[in-house]
Amino acid sequence: xxxxxxxxxxxxxxxxxxxxxxxxxxxxxxxxxxxxxxxxxxxxxxxxxxxxxxxxxxxxxxxxxxxxxxxxxxxxxxxxxxxxxxxxxxxxxxxxxxxxxxxxxxxxxxxxxxxxxxxxxxxxxxxxxxxxxxxxxxxxxxxxxxxxxxxxxxxxxxxxxxxxxxxxxxxxxxxxxxxxxxxxxxxxxxxxxxxxxxxxxxxxxxxxxxxxxxxx
Amino acid sequence: xxxxxxxxxxxxxxxxxxxxxxxxxxxxxxxxxxxxxxxxxxxxxxxxxxxxxxxxxxxxxxxxxxxxxxxxxxxxxxxxxxxxxxxxxxxxxxxxxxxxxxxxxxxxxxxxxxxxxxxxx
Numbered sequence: 001x002x003x004x005x006x007x008x009x010x011x012x013x014x015x016x017x018x019x020x021x022x023x024x025x026x027x028x029x030x031x032x033x034x035x036x037x038x039x040x041x042x043x044x045x046x047x048x049x050x051x052x053x054x055x056x057x058x059x060x061x062x063x064x065x066x067x068x069x070x071x072x073x074x075x076x077x078x079x080x081x082x083x084x085x086x087x088x089x090x091x092x093x094x095x096x097x098x099x100x101x102x103x104x105x106x107x108x109x110x111x112x113x114x115x116x117x118x119x120x121x122x123x124x125x126x127x128x129x130x131x132x133x134x135x136x137x138x139x140x141x142x143x144x145x146x147x148x149x150x151x152x153x154x155x156x157x158x159x160x161x162x163x164x165x166x167x168x169x170x171x172x173x174x175x176x177x178x179x180x181x182x183x184x185x186x187x188x189x190x191x192x193x194x195x196x197x198x199x200x201x202x203x204x205x206x207x208x209x210x211x212x213x214x215x216x
Numbered sequence: 217x218x219x220x221x222x223x224x225x226x227x228x229x230x231x232x233x234x235x236x237x238x239x240x241x242x243x244x245x246x247x248x249x250x251x252x253x254x255x256x257x258x259x260x261x262x263x264x265x266x267x268x269x270x271x272x273x274x275x276x277x278x279x280x281x282x283x284x285x286x287x288x289x290x291x292x293x294x295x296x297x298x299x300x301x302x303x304x305x306x307x308x309x310x311x312x313x314x315x316x317x318x319x320x321x322x323x324x325x326x327x328x329x330x331x332x333x334x335x336x337x
Binding site (some may be wrong): 037042048050055057064066067069070075077091092093097100103104105108111112115120 | 280
């Protein structure tokens with residue numbers, strides 16, 4: 001059963017290995033399913049980073065779909081060469097990460113290492129064994145890793161309401177004492193009426209905490 | 217909640233479910249890996265896992281860069297030419313140049329090319 005499936009794969013591949021993958025795109029119905037990621041998954045990921053009003057032409061979808069396959073092959077070839085140099089037979093996750101780093105995708109290493117780490121933890125829960133291979137510790141080119149990750153993900157929208165300037169209440173707090181501070185604290189919705197009793201906590205940090213997600 | 221998406225797939229079926237609705241199919245990834253060379257012998261189970269996330273990052277980056285080209289052209293539809301322009305303008309996408317440039321014999325418009333050089337470099 002498995003043998004016949006593999007044989008079919010090879011025959012398929014041999015028939016079109018030297019052809020331009022884009023040529024197959026012209027005849028959608030004849031596209032070889034096994035050579036590409038499912039188009040629906042590709043589109044879903046594309047939509048995730050595009051504004052809602054954006055439209056995507058069919059040829060753009062197919063092009064990206066083809067690019068993904070090319071990307072996998074490109075990275076795998078490099079990883080495979082490394083395995084052969086080191087006379088190993090199995091391409092590991094570390095080989096893949098190493099190849100990505102070598103081929104310029106350094107920015108992917110950190111999120112991917114984290115992803116793999118999480119996967120191993122979850123697998124460890126299920127199987128009771130975690131492969132202890134250390135992850136490659138490849139550093140980012142930029143000193144601040146967080147700035148490298150940011151461009152890949154959309155920024156959160158700004159809050160739709162105006163945050164009151166945070167200068168007033170602390171100032172008044174000093175002028176009028178704890179009671180006034182508690183009053184203002186409660187007025188802005190930062191406390192539940194207990195503001196006056198916790199006089200050692202200045203009221204404004206409540207603001208900072210509430211809006212911390214918008215500031216990062 | 218609004219920020220979900222970066223790593224949340226890990227917890228919501230992406231990895232734990234292995235073939236959850238939100239991940240790229242691992243079997244397909246493995247097939248494509250095997251086809252990248254006759255001498256590819258064995259593939260660790262974790263390698264497609266890494267690729268499933270890597271492909272996601274790759275699609276996101278390529279799409280965003282292509283969309284920048286769409287916006288430069290003051291359009292709202294992302295076309296293949298935008299993907300091609302993004303590939304041309306990005307060093308790490310050099311391996312895709314042949315793939316995006318020679319199909320149907322249509323190269324990207326010269327105007328698009330000049331736009332890239334101004335914008336990216």
